[in-house]
Amino acid sequence: MRSYLEFEKPVADLEGKVQELKILAEGGEAVDVEDEISRLQEKADQALTDIYERLSPWQKTLVARHPDRPHALDYIGGLITDFTPLAGDRKFSEDNALIAGFGRFRGQSVAVLGQEKGNDTESRLKRNFGMARPEGYRKAVRIMELADRFDIPVLSFVDTAGAYPGIGAEERGQAEAIARSTSACLDLQVPNVSVVIGEGGSGGAIAIATTNHVAMLEHSIYSVISPEAGASILWRDSTRAQDAATNMKITAQDLQELGVIDEIVSEPIGGAHRAKEIVVDRAGQSVEAALKTYGAMTREDVRKHRKEKFLRIGRQLP
Structure with missing residues (x-):
């Protein structure tokens, strides 16, 4: 139903x-x-x-969080063949909120990172609702370093409300893990491409979305904080989340205008959850075009492009 x-x-x-x-x-x-x-x-x-x-920014937020919206596993299943997931950060444990591994995208070897929320109670608990702990980001760093060593592009599917804020995660260095993952993205000499498929929440998203090409689905959101949390801080009233969503410029359309993202991937009328196969294919077309563009560049130029791109954000409009 x-x-x-x-x-x-x-x-x-x-x-x-x-x-x-x-x-x-x-x-x-x-x-x-x-x-x-x-x-x-x-x-x-x-x-x-x-x-x-x-749609208002708040309504787009609700669409981005729709329980039937396709998640990272749907995109991996629809776009990646011969996918081999790798587990563990070689330091503490496995984090099921962040999927990482290698496979083939339309014949090309790729490293894949994906934040998975789960689609029922059991899988959501297993995936911690897509909120990664430090070991998830350290696993991402491990995969990115392997990809760089073997000259394999990195593809990220971003969908998280944010990194997990639990006491254990903080004790194990959540902020440091996010910073190192972001740094690993910036240091790559291979192309990396990310697609925000639902929520791009705070540093938890940036940790795997600091890429040469950032695409967003039409009704996804990308922000430094959730509208509810932003309203609590600004007005000490979480019920003003709609006002926060409007003022924070969290939609794909706003962020493209500000130069934070590079491309908007259109969704079928009614949102991605109404036609999953169509939107997965459209995301694949975006990724294919981006990989073709950056794949033609030298390793040093790839890294230089990424660095200059992020330095421009906030300094000048595109």
Whole structure:
């Protein structure tokens, strides 16, 4: 059964009526309802289009967090062949929130990093809702260093509310692990490409998204802090999350204008969760084009490009 967001209620009502009529038709009712089904479906499609053409930043936040939205494993499964995950940071333990390994992307060897939230209660607990601990970021560093040594590009799928803020994570050096992962991204002499597929939250996202090419799905978000936490700090009122989302410039459209990201990957009408295969393929096209561009550069030029790109952020508009 499809899950609807609060602002999608008009669409939910119309599609609910369509389903009722389809059940009547399947039950062999004498009344011909095909014309009515077509009329209501057309009305529902138009309502969905109208809603998604004028989403507010807060509504985009809700879409980015939609439980049915495709996650890192969906992109890895749809784009990467012969994927071999590697486990552990060789220092403490394995972190299931951050997937890392090697595979092939359209015939080319790639290292893959992905923050996975999980899609049901069991997997969400296993993946810690996509919030990595220090060992996850140290595992990412291990994979990036291997990729650099063997001249293999790095591909990252970003989807996290942020790094895990638990006491144990802080005791094991969460901030230091994030800083070293960010530094490893910057030091790579091979192309690295990232796609923000849902939430790009704080340093937890930056740790694997400091890349030559940063793409964002149309209705994803990327911010230094969640709107709720930002509202709590600015106004001491988490219920003002909608105001924070608007003022923080967290949408793909805002961030492209500010020069923080490089590309927006369009989503199907109604969001990525309504057509997962389509959006996975579109993300793949973006990655393929970026890898082709940066793959033609020398190792030193790749690193220089990345460094200069991030130094420009906040200093001048693109």
